[in-house]
Amino acid sequence: MKFGVIVFPGSNCDRDAIYVLRDLLGQPTRAIWHQEIDVDDLDAIVIPGGFSYGDYLRCGAIARFSPVMNRVIEHAERGKFVLGICNGFQVLTEAGLLPGALVRNRDRHFICDRVSIRVESDRSPWTRAYRSGQVIELPIAHGEGRYYADAETLQALEDEGRVLLRYCTPVGKLDASGNHNGSCHNIAGITNRAGNVLGMMPHPERASDPILGNNHGRALFTSLLANSAIA
Numbered sequence: 001m002k003f004g005v006i007v008f009p010g011s012n013c014d015r016d017a018i019y020v021l022r023d024l025l026g027q028p029t030r031a032i033w034h035q036e037i038d039v040d041d042l043d044a045i046v047i048p049g050g051f052s053y054g055d056y057l058r059c060g061a062i063a064r065f066s067p068v069m070n071r072v073i074e075h076a077e078r079g080k081f082v083l084g085i086c087n088g089f090q091v092l093t094e095a096g097l098l099p100g101a102l103v104r105n106r107d108r109h110f111i112c113d114r115v116s117i118r119v120e121s122d123r124s125p126w127t128r129a130y131r132s133g134q135v136i137e138l139p140i141a142h143g144e145g146r147y148y149a150d151a152e153t154l155q156a157l158e159d160e161g162r163v164l165l166r167y168c169t170p171v172g173k174l175d176a177s178g179n180h181n182g183s184c185h186n187i188a189g190i191t192n193r194a195g196n197v198l199g200m201m202p203h204p205e206r207a208s209d210p211i212l213g214n215n216h217g218r219a220l221f222t223s224l225l226a227n228s229a230i231a
């Protein structure tokens with residue numbers, strides 16, 4: 001499967017994503033500078049974490065005007081895969097590929113931690129290598145990670161099974177103590193209606209190499225590779 005990882009001025013997780021995809025999983029992967037517009041050959045585009053344009057205005061608000069973003073939208077409309085991680089999730093909401101917004105964390109602090117995440121369904125191309133209800137541990141590192149959407153949008157996300165990841169306690173309970181940034185409905189990751197676009201605040205690429213002591217994020221990438229094997 002051919003991957004591209006977008007690089008904006010201020011991205012800082014692009015190399016980690018490339019390392020996982022190319023070096024750990026052996027997939028052809030290239031960095032895409034945000035001014036490039038030739039992405040037709042890619043099967044999957046990753047928008048990585050970081051501080052694009054220094055997080056000025058709002059996280060992701062400037063990056064979404066980069067030339068490559070129109071191509072990312074076209075790529076998504078063709079049903080190809082797009083993964084936004086952390087700042088990438090923020091960019092996807094700013095670009096309108098995913099609903100809602102990521103706003104300042106409930107306690108106003110930047111949070112850098114490892115947290116429990118419940119995988120809500122294994123029936124998505126992103127999570128088929130997990131089990132529904134499985135609790136995993138992933139790193140988070142964000143100042144504006146609190147997912148917000150109006151009641152109607154939240155209802156639609158729930159009704160359509162598009163909430164794929166939620167913050168939870170280590171035993172999988174959805175209470176306030178597990179919801180570190182105060183996200184609506186404990187939301188840590190959602191898909192678009194078609195399911196080919198995923199935005200998530202936790203960092204699976206920082207938890208994919210066993211040498212780091214936790215590789216719970218790796219199955220997200222292997223799930224995706226399984227799709228191409230099935231196809």
Ligand SMILES: NC(=O)CC[C@H](N)C(=O)O
Binds near residue numbers: 048055086144
């Ligand atoms: N790790 C990240 O991608 C951080 C995203 C963004 N800069 C924030 O602080 O919310």
